[in-house]
Amino acid sequence: MRLDDGPCAASVEPGAPLDLCTRHLLEAYDWVARDVGVTDLLPGPCLVCGSRVGIVYPSGRICAICEWRFGDAPDDGLADPRVDVVYYLGYRDQIKIGTSGNPRVRFASLPHDEVLAFELGDRTVEQRRHAQFARHRFAGTEWFGVHDELLAHIAELRLGIADPWAQYDRWVSRRLAAQS
Structure with a gap:
């Protein structure tokens, strides 16, 4: 890979999917992840569906199941539902x-x-x-x-x-x- 100061001198690891060193593969990953998000655990359960799996974006986290923005509270007008x-x-x-x-x-x-x-x-x-x-x-x-x-x-x-x-x-x- 070429940088502003010349080509990268680091070696490409065997089996790498692209002809990039590990550092540049991680930079490419971070570049793509800013738009598509990264699956990770939420800090706590989703307040809407209870899932702990989320998608992390630079702008915040959403639930991977119901896509509720983590940290947002459901409407106050909703009563706790009965679950027998x-x-x-x-x-x-x-x-x-x-x-x-x-x-x-x-x-x-x-x-x-x-x-x-x-x-x-x-x-x-x-x-x-x-x-x-x-x-x-x-x-x-x-x-x-x-x-x-x-x-x-x-x-x-x-x-x-x-x-x-x-x-x-x-x-x-x-x-x-x-x-x-």
Whole structure:
């Protein structure tokens, strides 16, 4: 590559896609990235859809999923949407299967050691899970003994999910995006 002060003396690395040294390849990359953006993690979840993947431009960041400008707040007039979930709480050697449209408030009144998983659904899904795991249910309660079948179901719900709360927040954000 030729610079104002003469040709570049740096060697081209084997396998480089262009006949440029590493420094000039990076300069070319930065030149293109200013218009097409660079995929990277957002500093926090998108307020609209909950995604953490963004596109970085010199002028700022946008969500890679819904293209909401990171840092912009959704309209104040939108109420927090209701997202009904079936939740799985672990407490000692028991698991509670319940449902709520506001699990943060609900969990404040429940004994639990850990939020194990969420799945989208209302009372219909909750009742289906109660029937599915009925052999291990403590009579008259929504609490179940820990057993392989239930643990396998929870593991399936958790597949690829490091934090159930992040998943729940994403569902709420997506519902909010659908309202706007």
